[in-house]
Amino acid sequence: MADTVYERAKNPEKIKKDTEFRRVVKQLSYNKLATFGIILFVVLLVICLMAPIIAPYDYQAIDLRNKSQTPNAEHLFGTDNLGRDILSRVLYGGRYSITMGIFSLMVSLVLGTILGSIAGYFGDWVDNIIMRALDIIQSLPGMLLTIVLSAVLGSGYINTILALSINGIPGEARMLRGQILKVRGNEYVEAAQAINCSKTRIITQHILPNSFSPMIVQASMGIASRIMTASSLSFIGLGVQPPAPEWGAMLSDARVYIREYPHMILFPGIAIALTVLSLNLFGDGLRDALDPKLKR
Amino acid sequence: MLRYFIKRILLLIPIIVAVTIVVFTLMYLVPGDPAEILLSGTATPEDVELLRETMGLNDPYFVRLGRFLSDTYIHFDFGTSYSTNQDIWTSIKDRLPRTMKLSLATMALSALFGIPLGIYAAIKQGRLGDNICMLLALVGVSIPNFWLALLLILLFSVNLGWLPALGIGGIKYYVLPALSGCVGGIATEARQTRSSMLEVIRSDYIITARSKGVSEFDVIMKHALKNAMIPIITLIGSQFGFIVGGSMITETIFSIPGMGSFIINGVNSRDYPVVQAGSIFIAAFFSFGMVLVDILYAAVDPRIKAQYTKKKRR
Numbered sequence: 001m002a003d004t005v006y007e008r009a010k011n012p013e014k015i016k017k018d019t020e021f022r023r024v025v026k027q028l029s030y031n032k033l034a035t036f037g038i039i040l041f042v043v044l045l046v047i048c049l050m051a052p053i054i055a056p057y058d059y060q061a062i063d064l065r066n067k068s069q070t071p072n073a074e075h076l077f078g079t080d081n082l083g084r085d086i087l088s089r090v091l092y093g094g095r096y097s098i099t100m101g102i103f104s105l106m107v108s109l110v111l112g113t114i115l116g117s118i119a120g121y122f123g124d125w126v127d128n129i130i131m132r133a134l135d136i137i138q139s140l141p142g143m144l145l146t147i148v149l150s151a152v153l154g155s156g157y158i159n160t161i162l163a164l165s166i167n168g169i170p171g172e173a174r175m176l177r178g179q180i181l182k183v184r185g186n187e188y189v190e191a192a193q194a195i196n197c198s199k200t201r202i203i204t205q206h207i208l209p210n211s212f213s214p215m216i217v218q219a220s221m222g223i224a225s226r227i228m229t230a231s232s233l234s235f236i237g238l239g240v241q242p243p244a245p246e247w248g249a250m251l252s253d254a255r256v257y258i259r260e261y262p263h264m265i266l267f268p269g270i271a272i273a274l275t276v277l278s279l280n281l282f283g284d285g286l287r288d289a290l291d292p293k294l295k296r
Numbered sequence: 297m298l299r300y301f302i303k304r305i306l307l308l309i310p311i312i313v314a315v316t317i318v319v320f321t322l323m324y325l326v327p328g329d330p331a332e333i334l335l336s337g338t339a340t341p342e343d344v345e346l347l348r349e350t351m352g353l354n355d356p357y358f359v360r361l362g363r364f365l366s367d368t369y370i371h372f373d374f375g376t377s378y379s380t381n382q383d384i385w386t387s388i389k390d391r392l393p394r395t396m397k398l399s400l401a402t403m404a405l406s407a408l409f410g411i412p413l414g415i416y417a418a419i420k421q422g423r424l425g426d427n428i429c430m431l432l433a434l435v436g437v438s439i440p441n442f443w444l445a446l447l448l449i450l451l452f453s454v455n456l457g458w459l460p461a462l463g464i465g466g467i468k469y470y471v472l473p474a475l476s477g478c479v480g481g482i483a484t485e486a487r488q489t490r491s492s493m494l495e496v497i498r499s500d501y502i503i504t505a506r507s508k509g510v511s512e513f514d515v516i517m518k519h520a521l522k523n524a525m526i527p528i529i530t531l532i533g534s535q536f537g538f539i540v541g542g543s544m545i546t547e548t549i550f551s552i553p554g555m556g557s558f559i560i561n562g563v564n565s566r567d568y569p570v571v572q573a574g575s576i577f578i579a580a581f582f583s584f585g586m587v588l589v590d591i592l593y594a595a596v597d598p599r600i601k602a603q604y605t606k607k608k609r610r
Contacts, residue, residue, distance in 0.1 A: 136314045139586075140579050143541025144559070148575055151563040152322050228440050232545050235442050236560050251443060255549075262450050269443035277438035284434065 024213060027289030034285020040278035048094025057085035059092040059245050068261045077267045080250075081257055086264065089245035090271050096246040098275060100161055101227035105219055107165035112172025117203045119173065120180030131177070134170040142167055146229055150238045160239045164226050175218055179211035186210075213290045220283035224276040231272050247272050300594060304587045308580075313365070315579040320364050323568045324357060333566050334378055364572075374573040379565045384573045387558065392577055394464065395554035398543045399536075399581075401474040406481025406539070407532060413482065414489020414528075415516065421494060429486060436483030441542050445476035445549045462551040473546045480542070481535055488531040492524040499523070525596045533589035540582050 028034050047054060056076075063083035071078040077086035119130040137145065149163035183189065184207070192202050231248030233239030240246035242253050247268040254264035331347040332339075339347075348354050352363065367373045374384040417429040452472060453461035460469050496502065497520050505519045506512075544556025551557070555574055562570030 136311065136318060139311050139315050139583050140318075140575065141537040141541040141582050143538075143544055144575055144578050147544070147559060147563060148319065148322055148571065151566075151571060152326050154327070224438070231440060232442055236545060236548050237564055238560075248442075251446065255446060258446060258450055259454050262454070265443070265446045265450070269440065269446070272443065273435075273439045276440070277435060280434055280438050 024289055028285060031285035031289060033281050037278045037281025037285060041282060044275055044278060045098055048091055048098055051091040051095060055088035055091045057088045059088040060243060070263050078263045080264050086267050089250060090267050093245040093247045093250055093268065094271060096240055096244060097227050097231055100230045101223040104161045104164035104168065104226050105222045108168030108172050112169045113176050116173035116176030117180060120177035121199065121203055134173060138170050146233060147238060150233060155238050155241050157240055160230055160233060164230060168222060175214065176211060179214060180207050183207050183210050217283050217287045220279050224279035227276055301591055304590055308583050308587060311583055312580050316368060316576050319572050319575045320361055323572050326568065328566055330568060375569040377570050378567045384569055388573060388577055391554050391558050394552055395543055395556060396581060398470060398473055398554065399540050401470060402477040402481060402539045402543065403536060405474055405478035406485050410482040410485025411489050413486040415493060417490040418493035418497065433483040433486045436479045439479065441476050441480055442545050442549055444479055445546055448472045448476050464552055473550045473552060477539060477542050477546050481539060484535060485531060489528050492527040493520055496520045496524045529589060529592050529596060533586055536585045537582060540578060
């Protein structure tokens with residue numbers, strides 16, 4: 001293979017992607033739990049997105065004659081205190097919870113990537129200013145920061161996504177900065193500098209693709225932790241508000257009936273745990289597949 | 297060691313002042329007029345305007361920031377709550393120790409169970425015990441602690457009636473909250489301990505120790521664990537933030553009047569002085585914990601200690 005510095009500089013992604021991506025997929029396919037994790041997550045996501053088709057009942061239809069039923073043939077997960085079908089609500093709830101996780105991750109990934117690449121690539125005082133600012137943000141515990149942010153932004157779907165995103169920026173920026181510091185010294189970056197590539201081009205075309213794998217690991221774990229945080233926020237009355245069937249909000253509603261109708265707290269919680277578990281399984285497997293140190 | 301400690305404590309001051317400014321600015325940006333909230337909608341616009349003037353709400357940002365900083369750090373006055381009209385410092389004095397107790401108990405339980413489990417899994421690597429531990433740990437990481445809290449209440453308070461579900465009192469009131477908070481911590485720490493043990497266990501000095509005929513127990517405890525401790529301590533540090541944040545949620549479930557419920561109620565009733573002061577205290581508690589973690593580093597790793605003593609000689 002003509003794997004010269006010139007070839008790499010000319011077409012860096014193709015060669016890199018070919019090998020790196022294939023290697024990761026191959027490693028992943030050996031890891032049955034990780035494969036199971038990603039399949040489970042995709043299935044959950046698809047089921048929730050298709051809720052309008054799949055859900056057996058209208059998620060907000062109140063039916064007081066059939067209220068607080070335990071799981072039975074008609075209502076697989078039972079009904080809540082207003083007679084709403086819990087299965088339908090859990091399905092619709094996933095649309096909130098999972099998409100909140102994904103969108104907020106995307107926002108903080110984009111902003112974190114920009115900040116992290118600037119800090120890592122330019123170094124010096126730019127790096128210092130950015131990192132110290134992130135230090136200050138991180139000296140508040142994440143949950144507290146999210147709570148304060150959602151006080152500023154207000155509750156609701158979009159605002160919660162924003163609060164979660166801002167909270168996630170320091171982590172993403174730090175990770176990317178570390179990656180860049182690691183990759184920056186490589187010869188292909190030097191080569192790109194030698195043929196006079198612009199800084200933006202070096203960052204987007206050379207450094208980012210090579211920092212791709214740890215970003216994916218962090219992303220899958222990040223979605224998981226954001227789904228948890230989002231549902232905790234809704235649970236304490238910030239975040240998405242009832243009657244929206246967000247999983248945390250459902251639990252917050254159900255909490256009052258814990259003595260009388262314990263089945264109400266069961267299913268939304270299982271839904272959160274299962275989604276988070278699937279993402280963690282995948283992230284774990286992916287990390288093992290990517291980490292040469294763990295290959296034994 | 298003492299000088300290192302003092303230096304780290306002094307470094308806390310700028311961090312906490314910076315956090316104060318950040319929190320003040322965030323609260324400054326909150327939509328809604330505190331004067332209107334205080335007068336609860338029945339007052340005339342003139343009354344509201346008068347109150348705004350007396351509260352200094354019409355002043356520019358920097359004037360208000362300066363006043364807030366001097367009130368907080370020079371007069372040690374955190375103001376009064378909008379909703380209860382109580383002095384905030386009096387409330388915090390009662391509440392902060394409860395949050396600290398809960399967080400520290402959770403931390404201790406996490407380390408106490410997480411680290412041995414991780415060691416066990418590392419020794420049994422690839423075998424059934426390891427797989428079971430790691431699968432359980434993965435499930436533990438994935439269960440949201442507020443849901444676990446509800447399940448624990450359901451089992452131990454509602455069904456078995458062994459433990460109280462709400463309020464504060466003796467130590468038994470802290471059992472369920474700490475338990476629901478520590479499961480995630482145990483799981484994360486077990487995972488980290490396992491992986492850093494596995495990294496160390498293959499080193500040459502472990503082989504040397506074994507070939508010298510050191511007993512397996514000593515190899516694991518004295519040679520491997522000591523070297524594996526650094527990433528574990530790092531993790532304990534980063535766990536601390538999660539645990540403090542998690543305690544805030546747990547408090548609201550178990551109706552523990554601590555800092556978490558203080559701040560969350562403050563947010564819900566738009567009681568901004570409460571949120572400001574509460575956040576600053578939580579941040580201070582958190583940062584102080586991080587300093588302790590740093591000092592723990594120095595205590596565990598002679599390399600870090602040596603670095604410091606070299607500096608001192610210079």
